Amino acid sequence: MEWDWAFVAKIMPTLLEGLKLTVLITILSAFVAAGLGLVLAIAKRSRNGWIAKPTAMLIEFIRGTPLLVQLYFIFFVLPDVGIVLPPLVAGVIGMGLHYATYTAEVYRAGIENVPKGQWEAARATNLTVPQTWIHVVIPQALPPMIPALANYLIAMFKETPLLSAITVLELMNQAKSVANSNYRYIEPMTLVGAFFLVMSLLSVILLRWLERRYGRLAK
Amino acid sequence: MVEPIIQIDKLDKSFGPLKVLDGLSFDVMPGEKLALIGPSGSGKTTILRILMTLETITAGHIKVCGEQLYHMQRSGHEVPADEPHLHKMRSHIGMVFQHFNLFPHKCVLDNITLAPMLTKGEVRAKAEQRAMELLEMVGLADKAKAMPAQLSGGQKQRVAIARALALKPRIMLFDEVTSALDPELVEEVLLVMKRLAAETDMTMLLVTHEMGFAHEFADRVLFFDKGRIVEQGSPDKIFRHPSHERTQSFLRKIIAAGHRV
Ligand SMILES: Nc1ncnc2c1ncn2[C@@H]1O[C@H](COP(=O)(O)OP(=O)(O)OP(=O)(O)O)[C@@H](O)[C@H]1O
Ligand SMILES: [Mg+2]
Numbered sequence: 142m143e144w145d146w147a148f149v150a151k152i153m154p155t156l157l158e159g160l161k162l163t164v165l166i167t168i169l170s171a172f173v174a175a176g177l178g179l180v181l182a183i184a185k186r187s188r189n190g191w192i193a194k195p196t197a198m199l200i201e202f203i204r205g206t207p208l209l210v211q212l213y214f215i216f217f218v219l220p221d222v223g224i225v226l227p228p229l230v231a232g233v234i235g236m237g238l239h240y241a242t243y244t245a246e247v248y249r250a251g252i253e254n255v256p257k258g259q260w261e262a263a264r265a266t267n268l269t270v271p272q273t274w275i276h277v278v279i280p281q282a283l284p285p286m287i288p289a290l291a292n293y294l295i296a297m298f299k300e301t302p303l304l305s306a307i308t309v310l311e312l313m314n315q316a317k318s319v320a321n322s323n324y325r326y327i328e329p330m331t332l333v334g335a336f337f338l339v340m341s342l343l344s345v346i347l348l349r350w351l352e353r354r355y356g357r358l359a360k
Numbered sequence: 361m362v363e364p365i366i367q368i369d370k371l372d373k374s375f376g377p378l379k380v381l382d383g384l385s386f387d388v389m390p391g392e393k394l395a396l397i398g399p400s401g402s403g404k405t406t407i408l409r410i411l412m413t414l415e416t417i418t419a420g421h422i423k424v425c426g427e428q429l430y431h432m433q434r435s436g437h438e439v440p441a442d443e444p445h446l447h448k449m450r451s452h453i454g455m456v457f458q459h460f461n462l463f464p465h466k467c468v469l470d471n472i473t474l475a476p477m478l479t480k481g482e483v484r485a486k487a488e489q490r491a492m493e494l495l496e497m498v499g500l501a502d503k504a505k506a507m508p509a510q511l512s513g514g515q516k517q518r519v520a521i522a523r524a525l526a527l528k529p530r531i532m533l534f535d536e537v538t539s540a541l542d543p544e545l546v547e548e549v550l551l552v553m554k555r556l557a558a559e560t561d562m563t564m565l566l567v568t569h570e571m572g573f574a575h576e577f578a579d580r581v582l583f584f585d586k587g588r589i590v591e592q593g594s595p596d597k598i599f600r601h602p603s604h605e606r607t608q609s610f611l612r613k614i615i616a617a618g619h620r621v
Contacts, residue, residue: 262461265412266475266527267450270443276474280465 142327149328152319156329159315160336166232166311167298173237174293178244182252185245200242208239209303216307232304236297243293251286252278284355291351295344299337312336363426365390365531365563366411371420373406373587380406382587384420390530391561395574395595398584399610404567408533411565412455413446425452425530451479454524455533458540460516462508462523468495469504472523479527487526494522498552514545518552525556531563532556539569546570553577571614575599583607 184196203211216231226234255278263273302313310318316329364387373381380403388394396404409415411422413429422429431438432445441449463471472491476482482490495501498518508516517537524532534553538546550573557564557577568574574581574595581598583591583606591604602608 256461258457258459258461259463261412261414262457262463264414264450265453265455265457266523267447267479268475269447269479272478276478277463281463 145325145328148323148325149332152316152323152329152332155315155319156312156332156336159310159312162229162310163298163301163312166229166236166301166304166309167294169233170236170240170297171294173233174240174244174297175290177237177241179248181241181245182248185249186252200245203239203242208235208300209306211235211239212303212307228304228307228309231307232309235307236300236304240293240297244290247286247289247293248282250289251282254285255281287355288348288352291344291348295341295348298340298344362390364388364423365392365425366565367421367423368407369421369423371410371422372418373403373410373415374418380587381410384588386582386589386592388531388563388565390563393557393564393577393579394566395578395581396565396567396584397569397571397574397581397598397610398590402584403587404584405535408455408535408565408567411531412453412533413450424449451527452529453531453533454527454529456517456520456524456535456537458536460508460513460520460540462516462520464508466508467504468500468506468508468511468519471508471519472526475523476526491522491526494525495519497555498522499548512545513541514548517541517549521549521552521556529562531565534564534566534568536567536569538573569614571599571611583610585610 181196181200184192185200187193187196212232212235215226215235216228219226219231259277259281260273263277268276301311304311305314305317308314312333316333320326320329366388368387369385371381371384372379384403384407396407398404406415410417411424411429417430421431427449428438428441429446429449430441432441433439463474466474469488469491472494473482473484473487476487476490477484492501492504495504498521500515500518500522503511503515503519508519511519521537537553538549541549550570553566553573554577556562566574566577576595578595580592581595582589583598583602583604585606591598591602591607597603598607599611602611
């Protein structure tokens, strides 16, 4: 089997469509994961056991089951109880929710990384609790979180092909469909691999830079 | 007759099963400089932290500036203080910590101006002007734009003192403010505190292992052991003529450990 540049040129627009959707899914899921993760982190820190304990269990449950199963559940099982979601929405919710359990952990570590003495100094200078969060805790907690959060962003990007299982036409699914209809796999699959490799390398460079700039969160 | 600025009445404090303060009562008069001394674990830090509302109390009453600190009146009943009440009471009190606890992400000037701007609504220009005066007083006017990480321990502690003073508290609490410092940096901090004691009428409570400094600084010395006051009096009485056996043995140990008295 020979590499066929003409075929590459022919399928390129379709694959780029897929790549665009893959990037879009990653960004949307990242927002869901960042926002929902904060909610989970706060709920888990709650002093009310009726909030904290179920949240902790939910987090363990989501982490303990494969993302693929969760995607199937959201897309194929929820319609049985009347919740029908378009594939893209189901995918973003599934990915976002799954990764929110990890970002929640990053937030927790970042917040606990701020020494107790900082809270006490804030109180001794009579700042209110919201002022303490805004002016003292978050500015110190956030920078070391950034590399860890970026790490999950990259992981999320590399997991988007799972969404092909729920009919989302992201890069992998597009490649599969052009391959199937032309009976040629070598070019589409090589290109998919190359796309992911290039993106991953770029993001690793970015990540190293972020780590140098902001430091790492001690585990 | 002047009323005490701090009245502590039958104060108990336990951490779980551990009783740290045991029926403690004492008053502090406005402008008084008080030194709290005693063996490790006797509860000195805990008293300051309770006054700063960094801990809760187990039982008893504390009045600060004529008002209950941990209690308030609601329709004729005494109830635990809520956050707004604590917030109001905290404005009377400032604290300097053993480990400085400066805000590391803010420069020296911003460390000092943050709270006056946020809690008193001071405009930046005014807050900065006052901050510069305070930095002048602690001898660090040239460090206004430095970050805390660029300062020595003694400099950090002097900034921390300026930060607490910026809020103009009537009461200042100092918890072993020199014990985290290299020996050669202790003097510069003590000098600032001596000036403060001489030039202001602030009430000051000082926890220290520097007996020589306590002698010079304090109007009255309280010797603590196991959450109670064993003996109190003028520095001359406590350091030169301690009447209680436990005070004597504590001072002997301190001298043996190489501290000046
Ligand atoms: N948050 C806490 N939880 C449990 N125990 C505590 C806590 N804080 C203080 N303690 C205990 O309370 C006792 C009194 O502590 P405190 O810090 O007030 O002593 P101290 O007189 O300041 O001693 P030192 O001279 O060593 O600073 C100690 O036995 C200490 O271990
Ligand atoms: Mg102490």
